[in-house]
Every structure is written in structure tokens, then in C-alpha cells.
Amino acid sequence: MPLGAFKAALMGTAGVSTGDVVLLASTTVSSATGSVEFKGNFTSTYLEYIFAFYNMHPGTNNVSWAFNGSIDNGSNYNVTKTGSFFAAQVDESHNNAALQYQTGDDSQQATGYQNLTDGVGSDNDQSCSGVLHLFNPASTTYVKHWASRMTEYHASDYAIQVHTAGYFNDADDNIDAVDFKFESGNIDSGVIKLWGVK
Amino acid sequence: MAMTLITTNTITSGTANAAFTSSIDSTYKLYIFKLIDVHPATDGYPLRFYGSSDGNSSFVNQCSVTWYAYTPESGTPSLSYHANGDQHAGSPTDLAYTIGNDADQSLAGELWLFDPSNTTYVTHWYSRTTANGNSDESFDLFSGGYFQTASAINAVKFDMGSGNIDAAVIKMYGVG
Numbered sequence: 001m002p003l004g005a006f007k008a009a010l011m012g013t014a015g016v017s018t019g020d021v022v023l024l025a026s027t028t029v030s031s032a033t034g035s036v037e038f039k040g041n042f043t044s045t046y047l048e049y050i051f052a053f054y055n056m057h058p059g060t061n062n063v064s065w066a067f068n069g070s071i072d073n074g075s076n077y078n079v080t081k082t083g084s085f086f087a088a089q090v091d092e093s094h095n096n097a098a099l100q101y102q103t104g105d106d107s108q109q110a111t112g113y114q115n116l117t118d119g120v121g122s123d124n125d126q127s128c129s130g131v132l133h134l135f136n137p138a139s140t141t142y143v144k145h146w147a148s149r150m151t152e153y154h155a156s157d158y159a160i161q162v163h164t165a166g167y168f169n170d171a172d173d174n175i176d177a178v179d180f181k182f183e184s185g186n187i188d189s190g191v192i193k194l195w196g197v198k
Numbered sequence: 199m200a201m202t203l204i205t206t207n208t209i210t211s212g213t214a215n216a217a218f219t220s221s222i223d224s225t226y227k228l229y230i231f232k233l234i235d236v237h238p239a240t241d242g243y244p245l246r247f248y249g250s251s252d253g254n255s256s257f258v259n260q261c262s263v264t265w266y267a268y269t270p271e272s273g274t275p276s277l278s279y280h281a282n283g284d285q286h287a288g289s290p291t292d293l294a295y296t297i298g299n300d301a302d303q304s305l306a307g308e309l310w311l312f313d314p315s316n317t318t319y320v321t322h323w324y325s326r327t328t329a330n331g332n333s334d335e336s337f338d339l340f341s342g343g344y345f346q347t348a349s350a351i352n353a354v355k356f357d358m359g360s361g362n363i364d365a366a367v368i369k370m371y372g373v374g
Contacts (some may be wrong), residue, residue, distance in 0.1 A: 019200025020371065039309040045369055047234045048306075082330075084267035084338045086277050101267060109271045135234055135306035135328075142235045145306035145328045147338065165328035165338030166269065171302030197232065198203055 020198035021050075027193075032059050032186035038194055039074045039177035044138040045198035051134070051178075052148070053192055055127040060185025062119035062155035065107065065128050067180045068112070069137075069144070071173035078111040080173065082145070083166015085115060091158045107166060115183070116148050117162050121155035127190070128152035130162075137175035141168040144175050201230065205370045212362035214241055216353040218370050219254045224315035226372030231311070231354070233327060233368055234254050235304040238297050240361025242332040244283060245297065245305055246290035247356055249314075249321065249345045251350065254353040262291040262343025270335040287346065293325050293356070298332035299364075305329035307339075314351035320344040321351045 024041050042049065056065055068077035074129030085105035090097040105115040120128045137144050147165040154160050168175055180192065207216045222229060236245055248257040262281035283292030293304050307327030314321050324342030331337050345351055358367065 020203040021201050047369075048232055082269055082334075082336045084275060084277075084336055084337075085270040086267045099277070099371075101275055102273060106269050106275055108269060108273075109213075121216050133308075139235060139303065142237070142304040143302050143330060145235075145304070147307065147326060147328045163267070163338060165267070165326075166336040167328065167330055169271070197201075 005051045022198065023193060024196050025194040027192065029187050029190045032188055033180050034186055035181035036187065036192055037074055037177060037179045041194055042137045042176055046198065047136045047196040049134045049137065050195040051132040051192060052198065053128065053130050054190060055129055056190035057127040057188045058120050058122050058182045058185055059188045060182065061122040063182040063184050064115040064119060065117040065150065066113035066115045066183055067132065067178060068114065069168050069175040070177035070179065071170060071175060074177035074179065077179045079168045079170055080109055080111050081107045081114060081168050082109055083114055083164055083168055085108045085162065085164045087160050087162045089119060089158050091156065092194055098113040109169065113183070114164060117150045117152045119155045120152050120158050126153040134178065140172055140174055143169050143171050201371045201373050203369060204372050208367045209363050213366050214362055215355050215357035216363060216366065216368050217254050217353060219353040222314050222352050222354065226374055227313050228373040229311040229314065230371045230373060231309040231368060233239040233305060233307045234305060234366065235367040237304045237364050238358045238361060239364045240358060241299040242296040242358030243361065245294045245327070245356060246359060247293050247309065248290040249351045250353040251347060251349040251351060254302060254355060257289045258345040258347050258351065258364040259287050260285040260289050260291050260343050260345055261287065262341060264292055264339065264341045266295060266337050268335060268337055270333065273299040280334065285343065291340055291341050291343060294327050294329045295337045296361050297329045297330045303330045317348055317350055319348060320346060
């Protein structure tokens with residue numbers, strides 16, 4: 001969704017406020033890491049949080065980048081969620097172009113990690129990048145909405161753009177931690193930044 | 199390129215619409231509206247979007263498209279064009295589908311309005327919202343199009359297809 005005009009802000013320097021978009025955290029993965037967790041950032045100070053992912057590179061071939069939320073500060077990542085997953089794709093030979101809903105990657109009252117991409121390749125030049133918005137995670141009135149847009153270099157040499165959106169179906173509890181990982185194997189490298197929108 | 203908060207419209211009780219009638223001018227080339235937990239009074243209607251060239255007195259026709267991914271909590275999901283939500287010479291455009299009014303149901307998302315003060319070209323906009331529908335489903339709805347006038351757009355309005363907005367926070371930012 002918003003990488004266009006937000007680009008300069010999202011690429012900003014850690015600790016620097018860019019207008020009313022404030023960089024809260026930045027994690028650089030430079031060696032094999034199972035997952036990246038953000039906690040202690042999600043309060044009512046901001047009604048929207050934006051994660052930006054830069055060249056997330058998996059240790060294992062053909063694995064989806066995925067996320068989950070927690071209501072107990074990261075002790076468990078298993079919040080019930082419903083959300084969609086659709087993608088546009090084409091391969092490097094300009095074949096197999098498609099725009100499709102992918103039922104195997106969505107969530108229907110599921111507690112597992114929500115895929116944000118299809119299978120990212122682990123070749124040296126393969127990775128995924130994109131943005132995830134999390135709306136009002138401190139709310140204890142409404143479900144918590146998210147929306148993402150990712151672009152990836154698929155393991156089978158496709159360009160794929162994926163949109164997901166949905167809600168954590170828990171109105172009573174705030175989301176106080178978020179975790180990212182590949183569906184199996186490690187994150188070998190990548191940068192994740194977290195922004196709060198005033 | 200910084201994003202600057204211009205106006206916050208917080209709705210805490212039944213309100214017919216949320217209008218932004220000032221500060222949409224040549225100061226910024228891009229205006230972004232953030233829609234946070236828009237909660238309708240009436241079950242099963244969309245959030246809608248209007249633009250005005252006369253300060254919210256009348257509303258400019260639009261040409262727009264809308265489509266969505268639909269994921270029920272149980273059942274068959276789909277990806278569809280929303281033929282009843284677009285416009286070819288009318289107003290408003292739907293920014294969502296059938297939003298639920300259960301106490302925990304709402305909509306979130308954003309709308310981008312490009313260069314509204316220009317008087318040479320039409321004024322473009324696009325949006326994306328995520329909402330839970332009144333039959334317990336997720337809608338990821340995309341809209342976009344242009345106002346069919348070269349006059350400046352100086353006001354915008356959001357309302358529900360029927361009934362009030364009972365609660366919401368809508369913020370307007372300037373970019374650039």
C-alpha cells in the first residue's frame with residue numbers, strides 16, 4: 001500500500017522523527033535468526049503502526065514470510081484471525097501470469113501465523129520486501145485490523161505481489177507483541193523497521 | 199518527504215458524516231486520510247467517499263473502480279469486482295462493503311488524494327480498507343478513480359450508506 005509517498009519516511013534514520021511518522025524500532029538480521037519479535041511498542045500513543053520489510057532473505061528455499069500477534073507480551077503467538085490473501089504473479093519467461101485468491105494462504109478463524117508472501121526463494125539474490133499496517137492494536141473495544149502489501153522473488157523465479165488484510169478476532173485484549181518468521185527455517189538476513197503514525 | 203498531521207476528526211456518538219472542509223489546498227501535493235475503527239450505527243452498509251469543489255455544498259461526479267477480497271470466518275472466499283460500489287458519472291464511491299455494527303466490528307484503512315488544488319487535470323484518489331462485514335467476514339477493499347472536473351477539490355466527506363457513524367477517528371495528513 002503506502003511505500004510510494006512514504007518511501008522517504010520509511011527509509012529514514014533510526015531515532016529520527018519524519019513529520020508525524022516516528023521510527024520506533026529497527027532490527028537488522030545479518031546471521032541466521034529464527035524470528036524477529038517486536039514488543040513494548042504497541043500502546044495507545046499511536047493508532048497505526050507500520051512495519052517495513054527490506055530484503056528478507058530465508059535460509060530455506062520456497063518458504064512464506066509470515067506473522068502473528070500476541071496478547072500476553074509474546075508468551076504465545078496464537079491470536080485467532082480471519083484474513084484474505086491474493087496475489088498477482090508472472091514468471092521471468094513472461095508465462096504463468098495470474099491474479100488469484102489463494103485459499104491455502106488465508107486465515108479463517110486460525111491461530112497460526114498468517115502468510116504475507118508465497119514461497120520466497122533462498123538463492124543469493126532472492127528476497128521479499130513490503131509493508132504491513134497494524135491499526136489500533138491497543139484497542140479493547142474492536143477487533144484489530146491489519147493490511148499488508150509484499151513483493152517477492154519466488155523460489156520458482158516469479159515476481160509475485162501479495163496483498164493480505166484481515167483482523168485479529170479478539171476485541172477484549174490488546175495486541176502487545178508481533179512476531180515475524182519464515183514458515184520454516186531461519187531468516188538469514190533482512191531489515192525490519194517499525195513506525196508509529198501520530 | 200514528511201507526513202504532517204493536519205486535522206483529527208474524532209467521532210464518539212452518532213454523526214451523519216465526517217467532512218473535511220478546510221486545509222485542502224495547494225500546501226501539499228498529497229493528502230492522506232487515515233480511517234481508524236470506523237464503527238457504523240446500522241448493520242450492513244458501506245463507508246462512502248465524496249469530493250467537493252464548493253466547500254462541501256455539492257459533490258463532484260466520479261469515475262471509479264472498486265474490488266475486494268472476501269474471506270468469511272467459515273465458507274468460501276473470493277476475489278471480486280464490486281460493481282455496485284463504483285461510479286461512472288456519479289457520487290459517492292464505496293470505500294467498503296457491508297460493514298457490521300456489532301460492538302467489536304469496525305473498519306480501518308487509508309485514502310490518498312493527489313494534488314487536489316490543481317485546476318488543469320482531474321483529481322485522482324485511491325484507497326484501501328479492511329473491515330469486518332456484518333456476516334462475520336473480512337473485506338479487503340480497494341477503490342480508486344478521479345473526480346470528473348478540472349476544478350480544485352477543496353472538501354471531502356465520508357458517510358455510511360445508511361445511518362450514522364457511531365464512532366471513528368479520521369485523520370488528515372499532508373505529504374510533501
